[in-house]
Amino acid sequence: MSALSLEFQATEVKPLNESYMIVNRETLEILESSITNNTFAELYKFFCSSKMGAKKENFTIFFHSLMDQIIKEVKFDMVTASTFEVQINNFLTIEVKIYPTNNKYILFFKDNTKHAQVNGIIEENDQKLSILSEISEKILEFNEPKQILDSLFESLSSLLDVDFYTNYILDCSSKQIRLLNYHGVPPEKMKSIEILQLGEEGCGTVAETKQKLILEHVQTSTDPKAQVIKSMGLKAYICYPLLAHGKLLGTLSFGSSKRSTFSADEILLISEICERIAITLERVLLIxxxxxxxxxxxxxxxxxxxxxxxxxxxxxxxxxxxxxxxxxxxxxxxxxxxxxxxxxxxxxxxxxxxxxxxxxxxxxxxxxxxxxxxxxxxxxxxxxxSLTFDLKKVDINSLIDECIRDATYFSKCKRITIEFFKQKELSIFTDSKRLKQVFNNLLINAIKYNNSDGSIRIFTKVLEEAVMIEFQDTGIGIEENELSEIFKTFYRSSSNNPSIEGSGIGLSLSKQIINELGGSLTVSSKIGVGSAFTIKLPLN
Missing domain, CATH: 1.10.287 (Helix Hairpins)
Known part of the structure; x- marks a missing residue:
């Protein structure tokens, strides 16, 4: 916008309507003249070029404000320029500069409305950021939800003139919200709304829809959701869902018994505060x-x-x-x-x-x-x-022959034949005492759980990197679901004949010994056919 300059002489000072002091007669004439006056017309034209339009009453307000400032700024002995702004109804800002020259004063006008609006927005944002920063610092000081919300409420109560808040937390298992914290209402009034179903009352509706709820002029409202709020003496109420990463944590609401509405800026501020509270609350609840x-x-x-x-x-x-x-x-x-x-x-x-x-x-x-x-x-x-082992070169076939001789009496008692199919020259480094203990256990078990007139077959065989020893019997067999259990200590099969004696230690100890020797002991069986226990030991 182009600037406008006017000049006048400081020749006399007179009262105007007992309110204004006019610095010279020319100025008085401007006020008393019509819009056709050239000087007045130029100033009016400049004024009309602003966004206010050509409303004379607004121009009068502007001009009176201008005169107020001129009287304050102009001194008869002033030698330096003076600058000030004139605002009309908070939506027009005119910058005025007064330059003294000889016995005259030059007034320079400039429309600063846009600049002032930008500055106003910046100031508002700075204030909001300052508030948010202060609140953020406070809520980070505490680790308990009540401490956080009480601190927040203390900051907002004076800023937004609120005297009530409630905080509900979602109970996912029951799909209800439960009252966690509140302030500003006697406990007896909160008892009836300690637990709300989703969709019930204001907070329950917010929890269900995940949308904010604003109730204004509550005392005259007929909205069903406003009735409980009304009974608490509140005039304005706002409730927000607490969402963290899209997940509902609960609700947070504020109310005032002193004011009936919230401004758009206040609603926006509360929204941002609730977002921060939700993130903090998620962290606190997790902790x-x-x-x-x-x-x-x-x-x-x-x-x-x-x-x-x-x-x-x-x-x-x-x-x-x-x-x-x-x-x-x-x-x-x-x-x-x-x-x-x-x-x-x-x-x-x-x-x-x-x-x-x-x-x-x-x-x-x-x-x-x-x-x-x-x-x-x-x-x-x-x-x-752990057991100790004495490793030396052992002839496996000779060791099995000893075990067969030791078991001859027991096998004869049940008329069981023992056949040994051996591979010649089968020697490995192992512990002969421990290995014989395993062979004895397997052979005695093959006799105990065998049928009379049955048979036992023993095989030794050299594989690529191991030696295999297998004991096969024609006994009663083992149930498939028990194959993984028989190596457990003190395990006794439920299908065993009670007359068959045993400690439940032999197989467990045998497997432990073979494992310690770096080998494996496995079993396969079929009910009514018999069982086969297979040992594999490393050649080296």
Missing amino acids: SNLKETNKELIKTNQQLLFEKERADKANNAKSNFLLLMSHELRTPLNSIMGYNQLLLTSQDKNLTATQQNQLEKMLNAGKQLKRMFDDMLDFVRYDNV
């Missing part, structure tokens, strides 16, 4: 849930530690008992077996065939019992510390 979960985990861990200590004590007591019993029973058992062998090898040769047979039965029963004690001792040792 709170993690703390609760952590408390539960600590409690559970303490209980587990207590139970573990009890189990360890019981296990140690069991292990100590087994060790004690095994040692204590082995001593008399060795004595019995020793005397038995002395009788069988006596030079007198005065035993009858029946006595000889009975002594052999006793000796073999003692050997079987001794193997059970050995397994039990090894199991207890393995349960506490």
